[in-house]
Amino acid sequence: MPSQRLDTRVREVRRDRRMTQAELAATVGVSRQTIISIEGGDYTPSVLLALRVATALGSSVDALFFIALEES
Amino acid sequence: MPTTYHRTSLLRTIGGLDDPRRGDERSNRIWCEAGAVAGQVQYIAAIIVAAVMAWAGGRHGVYWSIPVLWTSALTNITTSTYLARSGIPSIAAWRRVVSPRGGLTLFLLLVWAVGTARTLGGATTGRDLAITLTAGLVLVVLAATALAHHRARNSGPSDDDLD
Numbered sequence: 001m002p003s004q005r006l007d008t009r010v011r012e013v014r015r016d017r018r019m020t021q022a023e024l025a026a027t028v029g030v031s032r033q034t035i036i037s038i039e040g041g042d043y044t045p046s047v048l049l050a051l052r053v054a055t056a057l058g059s060s061v062d063a064l065f066f067i068a069l070e071e072s
Numbered sequence: 073m074p075t076t077y078h079r080t081s082l083l084r085t086i087g088g089l090d091d092p093r094r095g096d097e098r099s100n101r102i103w104c105e106a107g108a109v110a111g112q113v114q115y116i117a118a119i120i121v122a123a124v125m126a127w128a129g130g131r132h133g134v135y136w137s138i139p140v141l142w143t144s145a146l147t148n149i150t151t152s153t154y155l156a157r158s159g160i161p162s163i164a165a166w167r168r169v170v171s172p173r174g175g176l177t178l179f180l181l182l183v184w185a186v187g188t189a190r191t192l193g194g195a196t197t198g199r200d201l202a203i204t205l206t207a208g209l210v211l212v213v214l215a216a217t218a219l220a221h222h223r224a225r226n227s228g229p230s231d232d233d234l235d
Contacts, residue, residue, distance in 0.1 A: 030096035043098045 007068035011039040013057050027056040079157040083150070111147050112173065118144030119180040126187035134188050134203055141184070185210040 014024055021039070025032040030049065037043035038053070045053065047061075054061045077084075084090055087107065094100040122140040125133035155161070188207035192200045 031099065034096050034098040037098055043101075046097055049097055 002069040002071050004067050004069060006041065006044050006065055008038060008041060008065050010035075010053060010057070010064050013059050013064060014039075017057055019057070024053070024056055028052045076158045080154060083154050083157070111151075115144050115147040116173075116176065116180070119177065119184065123180055123184040123187055126184050126191060129191075131191060131200065134191050135199075137184065137188070138203070138206075181210060 014021070019027075021035045022032050025035045028035070028049070029052070034043065034045075038045055050061045050065060054064050057064070088094070089100075089104065094103045118140055122137035122144070125137040125140065127133075129136070185207040189204055192204045192207075
């Protein structure tokens, strides 16, 4: 049965907006390390933080985060 | 109506869960993970210290191992209290044994109990006798827990029952 994991397009959208990780972190109010972890899929943000990231990037949560299926 | 947050506010303060110096939510989460790991390490270490005291510290080692054990039990008591106030059912004692951590804890308690019985064997004072009986009681509880676990595992539904 395939397992589910959260995948993200934050990095792609951020680059499209020509923002650095530090700039996005400052706008959202988190550390740059947190942005790195979110982009790398190492950290699943809360709904509140996901909304703040989406707002900062002028995007939506469902455009930035989605469920990826992978064979376990 | 009190929320889970209000029911656990004192414990949250003790744990420093809302300390702004912990940084953003990811950083705070890692602080919480670190605290959970540290609590378990301290718990296991305290039981090891108590077992060593019971085996190598003579009668006084046994006496002082008991408050050490009670202090280590605070980890479990606090965890259970926090879970209860958050409306999360705790795990039945016999099911905890299934995990490697639970098995290690029981094994260390067994080492402590045997060490206590050995050190205070042939007890001459009422205090020694009481402690020896306590160690015996721990052994009985450990045996009963293991038996309950064994029975529960063997009394589960077979695959045929699930058809």
